[in-house]
Amino acid sequence: MNVRVVGCSHHGTPIELRERLAFGREETAEALDHWRRVFRNVEAVLLSTCNRVEVYAAGAAELPGGEQVAGFLARFHKLEPAELLPHLYAYDGPTAVRHLFNVAASLDSMVLGEPQILAQVKQAYQAATERDATGPLLHAAFQAATRVARRVATETAIHQHRVSVPSVAVADFARGVFERFDDKQTLVIGAGEMAEETLRYLRDEGAREITVVNRHFERGEALARTWQGRARPWEELLEALTAADLVIGTTAAGKAVVTLEDFRRVEASRRQRPLVILDLAVPRDFEAAIGGRPDVYLYSVDDLEAACRRNQAQRDKELPAARAIIEQETGRFMAELYRRASGPVIQQLKDGWQKPKEQELQRLLARLPGLDQRAQDEIRLAFDRLLGKLLHPPLESLRDESRNGIPHGLLDALSRLFRLKD
Amino acid sequence: MLAGVHIICFAASYSIVLVLEISRLVFRSGVRGAVMLAFAGAGWIAHTAFLYYRASSLLSSSQDWYLLAAWVLVLIYLYLTWFHPKQHFGVFLLPLVLGLVATARWFADPQPLAREPVSQTWGIVHAVSILLATVSVLVGFAAGIMYLSQVRRLKGKRTLLAPLRLPSLEWLERASGRAVVVSTLMMGVGLVSGILLNVINYRRHDPVLPWNDPVVLATLGMFTWLLAAAVFGGVYRPARRGRKVAYLTVASFVFLVIVLGMVLFIRTQHGRPRTAEPRATSFSILHPSSFILHPSSFILHPSSFP
Numbered sequence: 070m071n072v073r074v075v076g077c078s079h080h081g082t083p084i085e086l087r088e089r090l091a092f093g094r095e096e097t098a099e100a101l102d103h104w105r106r107v108f109r110n111v112e113a114v115l116l117s118t119c120n121r122v123e124v125y126a127a128g129a130a131e132l133p134g135g136e137q138v139a140g141f142l143a144r145f146h147k148l149e150p151a152e153l154l155p156h157l158y159a160y161d162g163p164t165a166v167r168h169l170f171n172v173a174a175s176l177d178s179m180v181l182g183e184p185q186i187l188a189q190v191k192q193a194y195q196a197a198t199e200r201d202a203t204g205p206l207l208h209a210a211f212q213a214a215t216r217v218a219r220r221v222a223t224e225t226a227i228h229q230h231r232v233s234v235p236s237v238a239v240a241d242f243a244r245g246v247f248e249r250f251d252d253k254q255t256l257v258i259g260a261g262e263m264a265e266e267t268l269r270y271l272r273d274e275g276a277r278e279i280t281v282v283n284r285h286f287e288r289g290e291a292l293a294r295t296w297q298g299r300a301r302p303w304e305e306l307l308e309a310l311t312a313a314d315l316v317i318g319t320t321a322a323g324k325a326v327v328t329l330e331d332f333r334r335v336e337a338s339r340r341q342r343p344l345v346i347l348d349l350a351v352p353r354d355f356e357a358a359i360g361g362r363p364d365v366y367l368y369s370v371d372d373l374e375a376a377c378r379r380n381q382a383q384r385d386k387e388l389p390a391a392r393a394i395i396e397q398e399t400g401r402f403m404a405e406l407y408r409r410a411s412g413p414v415i416q417q418l419k420d421g422w423q424k425p426k427e428q429e430l431q432r433l434l435a436r437l438p439g440l441d442q443r444a445q446d447e448i449r450l451a452f453d454r455l456l457g458k459l460l461h462p463p464l465e466s467l468r469d470e471s472r473n474g475i476p477h478g479l480l481d482a483l484s485r486l487f488r489l490k491d
Numbered sequence: 492m493l494a495g496v497h498i499i500c501f502a503a504s505y506s507i508v509l510v511l512e513i514s515r516l517v518f519r520s521g522v523r524g525a526v527m528l529a530f531a532g533a534g535w536i537a538h539t540a541f542l543y544y545r546a547s548s549l550l551s552s553s554q555d556w557y558l559l560a561a562w563v564l565v566l567i568y569l570y571l572t573w574f575h576p577k578q579h580f581g582v583f584l585l586p587l588v589l590g591l592v593a594t595a596r597w598f599a600d601p602q603p604l605a606r607e608p609v610s611q612t613w614g615i616v617h618a619v620s621i622l623l624a625t626v627s628v629l630v631g632f633a634a635g636i637m638y639l640s641q642v643r644r645l646k647g648k649r650t651l652l653a654p655l656r657l658p659s660l661e662w663l664e665r666a667s668g669r670a671v672v673v674s675t676l677m678m679g680v681g682l683v684s685g686i687l688l689n690v691i692n693y694r695r696h697d698p699v700l701p702w703n704d705p706v707v708l709a710t711l712g713m714f715t716w717l718l719a720a721a722v723f724g725g726v727y728r729p730a731r732r733g734r735k736v737a738y739l740t741v742a743s744f745v746f747l748v749i750v751l752g753m754v755l756f757i758r759t760q761h762g763r764p765r766t767a768e769p770r771a772t773s774f775s776i777l778h779p780s781s782f783i784l785h786p787s788s789f790i791l792h793p794s795s796f797p
Contacts, residue, residue, distance in 0.1 A: 224521045245645050248661040343660060360646075363734070372648045 070410045070475060072210055074165040075138035075157055076116070076123025079179050082156040090146055090153070092117035094196070100145050101200040107141065108133050112204040114211060116172070116193040118186065120179050125169060127206035135159035162474075166210060166406075167399040173214035174221040175228065176391055182227040182384045187218045210402070217398040224394060227387040230380030234373045235263065238347045239270040241376060242368055243315055246345050250276040253314035257281045258306065258326060260292045261319030263349040263370075268296050268317070280313070282306050284320070311335045316346045318354030329358040336362065347373070407471040414480050415464060417489040426456050496541045498558070502592045504534025505565065505585055512581035516654040524576050531572070531581075535565045552602060553754070556622060557595035561588045563626045579656050583633040591629075598755050613691065617684035624677035628740070628747045631670025635740030638663040642734060667736040668724070674743065675717040682714055705753045713746040 077087065092100055097115050104113045104124075111132060114125040124142070126132050133141070136150070139157055143150040160168050171177040173190045194211040197203045203211075222228050231237045247253055255276050257264045260283045268279065279298030282305065283289030290300040301309050310316065310327065320326055332355075346367040348355045353369050360367030430452050434445060463483060470476030483489065508531045511523055542562060545555060565588055571580045641657045657663070720739050 220521065224519060226519055242645065242648075244659060245641060245657075246660045248659040248665075366645050368648060376648065 070127075070129045070206065070406065071132055071162055072125070072127045072165045072169075072206060072406075073132045073159065073161050074123055074125050074168055075133075075135050075159045076121060077153075077156045077158065078121035078123070078177070080177075081158075086153075086156060087120070087122060089148065090117075090122040090142060091119070092122065096145075097193075097196050098200055101197055101202040103145065104141065105200070105202055108137075112207040113202045114193050114197040114207055116190060118189045121172070121177075123172075125165070125207060125210070127204070127210065132161075163399055163403045166213075166402050167395060169210060169214050170217045170395045170398055173218040174391060174395065175218070176221070176388070176395065180232060181381075181388070182230065182232075184228055187215070190214060190218075206406070209405070213398065213402050217395065220398070221391045221394050225387040225390045227384050227391050230383045232377050232381050232384070233266075234349065234370065234377060235267040235270050237376045237380065238267055238349070238368060238373050239274060241380075242366065242373075243271075243345045243347070244274070246343050246366055247314065250274045250315075253278065254312050255279045255298075256309050256313035256316045257292065257298075258316065258318045258354055259283055259320030259322075259350065260285075260288045261321065261349065264292065264317050264319040265295075267347060267349065271315070272296065276315075280309050282309050284322075307331060307335050311338050314342065314344065316344065316355075318346065318348040318350045320350050320354050322350070322354065323352060325352070325356045326354045327356065327359065329356045332356075332359045332362065332365075349373075404472055407473075407475050408468070410475040411467050411471050411480060414483055414489060415467060418463070418483060418487060419460065421487055421489060422456055422460060426452055496537045496544070498541065498592060498596050501534040501538040501541065502589065502596070504530050504537065505588055505592065508534065508581060509585040509589065512579060512585060515579060516582075527581070528569070528572060531565065531569055535562070535569060538562050538565065552600060554595045554599040554601040556618070557591050557599050560622050560625050560629075561591035561595070563622070564588045564591065564629060567626070567630060575658065577656055578658050580633070580637075582655065583637055584630075587629045587633060594751075594755070613684050613687050617681055617688060620677045620684060621681035624674045624681055625747060625751075627670045627674035627677060628743045631667050631674060631740035632744035632747075634663050634666040634670060635737035635744075638667060638737040639734065639741075642737075664736055667740050671717065671724070671736065671739055671743070672721055675714075675721040678710075678714045678717055682710070705757050706750060709746070709750040709753050713743070713750055716746060717743060 077090065079087070092115060097117060100115055101113060104111075104115075108126070110128055110130050112127045116123045116125065122142070124138050126138070135157055136154065138159070139150045139154045142148075143153050168177070169190075173187055175182050175184065175186045178186050190211070194203065194207070197207070231240055243250075250271060253276065255268075255271060255278060257268065257279065260281065268276070271279075279293065279296045281289040281293040281296075281298055281300045282303060283292070283300070284303050286300060286302055292298075293300040306326070310332075318326070341364050343364045343366065346355055346359070346365065348367060348369045351370055355367060357367070357369070359365055430449060433448065434440065440448070467476060467479055467483070470479050508527050511527045511530070514520075515523065538558070539562065542555070542558060564584060568581060568584045568588065571578070571584075637657050638660060640655065641660055641663060644655075644657075645660070658666075720743075724736075724739075
């Protein structure tokens with residue numbers, strides 16, 4: 070009974086090879102069907118993301134080794150196994166389980182704590198279950214992985230610290246000012262790449278009213294069309310600023326497009342509504358002094374990057390606590406796995422002693438016909454207690470041995486001593 | 492068993508919850524939220540039991556009044572924590588709760604207040620409306636302080652995940668604004684019911700509260716302040732925005748503390764047995780002018796509970 074993972078990841082495999090090894094949804098199903106034909110009685114889950122391709126295998130029988138899995142992957146993708154083999158890693162037993170938990174909890178991700186990986190792990194497990202490729206071991210392992218990932222998310226702040234500029238801008242700053250975005254006016258100045266990324270986050274948060282002001286009206290119009298917003302000519306910038314609640318500056322103007330003097334002109338007509346300015350342009354689109362005005366919350370790209378760095382440092386600080394959870398859960402899972410491996414022998418041992426006990430009990434009761442029910446119950450109880458005491462030392466030894474691995478020697482000895490069948 | 496509940500039981504529960512709330516600023520825990528709610532819930536049940544077993548004479552003393560205000564505030568805390576578990580409301584609300592409980596325990600008079608032969612209905616209306624006005628002012632104050640903390644953080648470019656987690660400015664502004672409106676309305680109802688109580692007393696030839704009682708004057712000042720703020724906010728939209736509302740709630744809180752302090756520490760006839768005084772012939776409470784010169788019933792504290 071063992072668990073093994075064979076795969077490659079962003080840690081040591083170039084993206085070109087990862088791309089060639091990646092499995093789409095239909096390919097995953099096809100590969101799992103193929104796996105079941107090739108490796109009978111070996112459970113499998115195929116995890117394929119942009120950063121990793123891994124095969125998790127488990128079973129009571131001998132598991133396919135790294136070379137066999139490499140061959141399987143290479144054949145499927147029409148690659149040479151030799152090309153693949155140097156990039157693959159293979160972990161067994163507790164190391165494999167620990168790796169799965171690390172992956173699910175996003176401790177092995179390129180961006181530590183990124184939240185998508187858990188959903189991808191769940192999808193991989195779901196796909197394997199649908200193809201009937203999973204069994205009791207991988208069911209237990211992947212369900213435990215989900216639980217461990219949630220535990221890490223709850224007990225540490227590793228997932229909460231965003232590390233990309235647009236996500237920090239929206240979730241950590243704009244969200245601090247506004248409760249909702251669907252009734253807010255978003256103004257995009259310029260049509261830079263950053264604007265698109267930030268708008269994606271804002272749209273997820275519910276932003277609907279988007280206005281784009283760009284020097285080249287056509288480009289602004291194209292961006293506005295993408296986000297179902299509207300474009301306004303450059304000359305109407307200050308007018309648009311009056312109506313805006315949230316502004317994203319992304320021009321490549323080379324100097325501030327809104328000066329403090331400009332802002333003072335629109336300030337009165339804004340009637341002190343809060344204004345969040347995400348100035349993602351370099352050089353900046355807004356004069357820094359505007360941030361000093363009441364009810365204006367101005368964040369430059371430097372501010373946002375500094376926040377990202379602080380968040381990344383916070384994530385790193387959470388790492389030891391997350392690792393401790395993984396260690397604890399790995400130990401717990403493996404102990405359960407080993408206990409499960411000893412289960413059939415324990416059951417056989419108990420069952421094997423029950424029969425002679427019952428025979429002797431019946432013989433004794435038949436020879437003592439005058440006993441009342443209470444006396445019979447007492448004798449029955451005494452037999453049960455005697456059996457329990459006799460079985461206790463070997464079972465306890467078995468449990469003790471199971472803590473560090475499957476006690477093959479002891480199981481074998483017990484089977485032979487008590488003539489237990491397989 | 493619950494009949495034996497003492498103030499210290501629920502005060503201890505609330506103190507533990509406050510410590511747990513503060514510990515959220517320092518480290519994370521998966522079970523703390525549930526433990527906090529359990530302690531707060533247990534404290535609130537004990538608090539309810541304490542008030543219930545005094546039901547025969549509930550709100551008959553200054554002490555009861557403070558405890559009931561704390562009880563309502565805890566209920567608000569439980570509601571907010573249940574529906575917004577990630578926000579640190581407790582750090583701001585629980586000190587107010589403990590302040591009310593501590594005042595009830597050490598400063599407020601447990602002796603029954605003056606039982607004047609007045610309309611019971613108006614007495615209850617007066618007591619409850621003033622109590623709700625007080626709670627609204629306290630909630631508004633907490634929201635105002637949270638608003639100012641959040642502004643400071645956002646201006647300082649610190650992320651929302653900095654240890655103290657607060658709702659958005661928009662949410663806090665709305666909460667503060669509503670607290671101002673509710674406290675003004677409740678204070679208005681409390682004042683009108685107080686006037687009616689005094690009118691009834693006058694007609695029955697019972698003692699009335701003098702118009703120049705310090706509590707009356709302070710309460711009138713506070714109501715005028717709240718009313719002016721609410722009217723100004725209604726007429727001039729920017730006044731309802733941002734830091735103005737927050738400062739308004741803080742100022743209201745200061746007024747409240749002054750008025751409550753007067754009730755507790757300054758010589759006042761408010762809430763104390765009064766002897767009949769000879770009535771001024773020229774400024775009778777029933778005379779129209781008396782509402783200007785003799786606002787004897789402007790009562791903040793529920794002195795006239797039946």
